[in-house]
Amino acid sequence: MSEQIDLQADLPLREPTFFILLSLSTTPKHGYAIMKEVEVLSTGRVRLSTSTLYGALKRMLDQGWIVRFDESAATAADAHADGPEPPILPSDDSGRERKAYALTDLGQSVLGLEIDRLRALVSVATQRTAGALS
């Protein structure tokens, strides 16, 4: 309960934060994949610059909402684990170190709470305006 209350203090989320969490809710992703996914999810309305993206990622890392890992480490860890196939991450032709981001349980909770909050808002608004708009 107290954790819930603490998480409530972080709400409402800013739009870029919400979309970044949402984009990571299915599979871990690289920075560029997150950028593209956010653009798609927001139907082109939110276009992140790299500065905004990594500023937000850093904040979320510090808050423990997401984790960052090497592609190779994740692949190796998954190879030893019984479970679903590891997510296929885009490869990097330049050979530079690739990092991916994944949602933690805490991040999942925050996203869930925000979705509940938005759902409640929409529900209230729908009820209130149902008569007026119909």
Next chain:
Amino acid sequence: MKLLITVLPFVYRLGLRLYPRAFRRQFESEMRLVFDQAMAAAVARGHVAILLLGYREIVGLPRCLLRQHWLARGTRPPVIQGRAQESAMIQGTDPISPPSPQPEPASPSRRPAAWRDALLAAMPHCLVALLFGVLGALGATAGQNSSLQSIADTGTAIAGIGFAVLTTMMLVWAARLKWPRWAASWYFYGLAIILGLILLVVQSVTPPWERWTEGYRAIVVPLVVVFVLFWLAQRDRIQALLIALPLMTVLWYPTLEFVPTPIRLPLTTGTWLLAGVLAGAIVRAGDWRLGTWSAFGFDLGVGLLYAYARTYLKILPASAPLHWLESPDLMDFLDTFMPAFVVGALLLVGPLIIQALNGSTGRQLGRARTAARTGYWLFVFSLSLCLASTLTAFWWMQRTWPGFGATPISAAAYGGLLLGGAAMAIIVLVLYSERSGERFSRRATTGVLLLGLMLLALPLVLALGMSFGWSSLPASMTLGFMQPHEHRLLVYTACLAWVLLGCWLVTRFSDDGDFNLRLRGAWRGIGSALLGAMPFIFYGAYTIAHELPGVPGIIPLSILALLYGLVLIGLAAAWLRGFPRWSFVFLGFLVAITGSGLVYRLRFLVDWSVPGLGPVSTSPSAGWPAWIPLVLILVLVIIVTRTLRPLKDLLSATARDWTRASFALYGTTHWFLWATLDENHHPYLVWGYAMIALAMAGGAYVYLILSTTRQRMLGLLAGLTVAWTTAAVINAGYWIGRQELWMREPVTARAATAPMILGWFVLLILFLAPWLPGELRRSMQWLRPG
């Protein structure tokens, strides 16, 4: 468009360089990769997409930079946290739980080197000793023999060029070896060659001894040297020691003027030889603590010998002034020895102190690193200006006697910078002690405070000379900035104490960020208490400087400007920290400064010709521009924090504890005190201002250091009462029996004292008003039965 495709990534990478180091370590390569991918996609889509991408990245950059720099202060470098999370993820542990603190990688305090490295470190100084010995002996033997003299001159030129070539080759080799430790012995000569070549260029475009040349010698060269020292100390303390050795030797050179060649030659040759041997020994032993004490001993020994030779063995020319011919005494010896010794010790100890502050502790504390560095630069710059003013005064003396002494402009600039440095150092002190109080033991806090004080002490000691109106010595007196004076022994003693304590302090630090000091004391909360007292000290300095005869007007105005800046910075910090208790006095000062017409005195900063609109003041010149810096600061902090929550914190904190309102009111009281002393010209007025400032600062300090409300209020009232009584006594002493032109009769004792007593009562009521109702309510509850 091709140009844009080429330039945009370049600009983007430049922009990335502006992020905090820790952020860059964590994300730079990844951000570049993502940008490259986005760029490739934009190129495929066309020109508009490229322009949009460039616009998005460049427009978003400043805000993110500001935010990241702000977040980077006072927190552990994120890279550590990121790494902890990564390893936690990989090891399968809980990534959400806070990672355990990871100590900074410790650099070993003792890294012995091979004999070859030691020889390479010793080589340049030994070569210089050899050249000095051979060529000096040849020159001395030549005497009036012109052919021998020309051989000596040619030999000197060839040896100089050969040494320059050798130095260049050694530096190139050192660069290929990634700058090993021994290379620092050669840096000095490389630096000397570069600076000498620039001097030649400067001299060729300006007539000799003109302002540019002197400015270059007196300001640029010292600053470059100090920069190199500082930079090396950050990399490796032993390298800083290696470059300090020849520097200290060179500082002693002017002392040997008038010393006969048979004495001077063995002294200089021996000194360079000793420097070489010592450099080799320091590299071989690889112990920077031992090295620090050795370098200190070297400076002391060489200085004593040189000063002795100068004082007792000199042969003066026939044109020397008569008082030079008087038999020398111990004070003459000290006058020769101390200034150069202190400057040399500053070069040795100063960078090490900064290294200690900015080292492992600084990396962990984070917040104060930049401030510490800036404070140090300001100190160094002020010292350089002091030296420059000495030189300027010397040339003025030659042209326009009796213009002997620091010029008004250089003195004003020196004073301003010195005070700026002092202010910065105080801020550093407070920040360090506050931060260290959270994470380190009392011993650690004490160590930080002592180091910070060391940083502050020497420039202020040196400033005493200026404060007491001592003029500068001529340049021939070895960078002397202390005019012989009856109290100079005090200054010398203080300088010596600084050097010894500084050496001891910096060598007491271990490399893992722990402070091995065994001092005790209740330091908790001292940081915020000092911060709260600071504005009163500044204001006291302003009033004193304003009243002191002979002080250029720019000095008090600079102090006032500094105070205004301090208050604004304090306001910003208070906003970011949710208006802690200390910040309330800053609010009081803010109201007093911006609204009382004091800003009228700051009009020298800009041409404020817009009259009126002073929100509180009746002064027609206190216009709206006074509020611009305040508005800018507020806008900035709101942009950074993106919240108005601190305002709510301010109100709720005041509601919880109404003495905070009293404390804010306390911050405006100095203005009332100043107003009561208007037109007062008592001979002890300056001492009165000092007393008032100390009393007010003491009251604020006590208020912040104590824990119960009653004690706090008593502290405030005590401060106010002492300050007010001082003002009343000075007013009584000056006004009773005095009759000015506008007065009908002489001032009576009653007329002089009654307004002061009344004023005290009014302020007392105002102070108690926020606190008394709550106190009465609590008392009633306590009295209620059950």
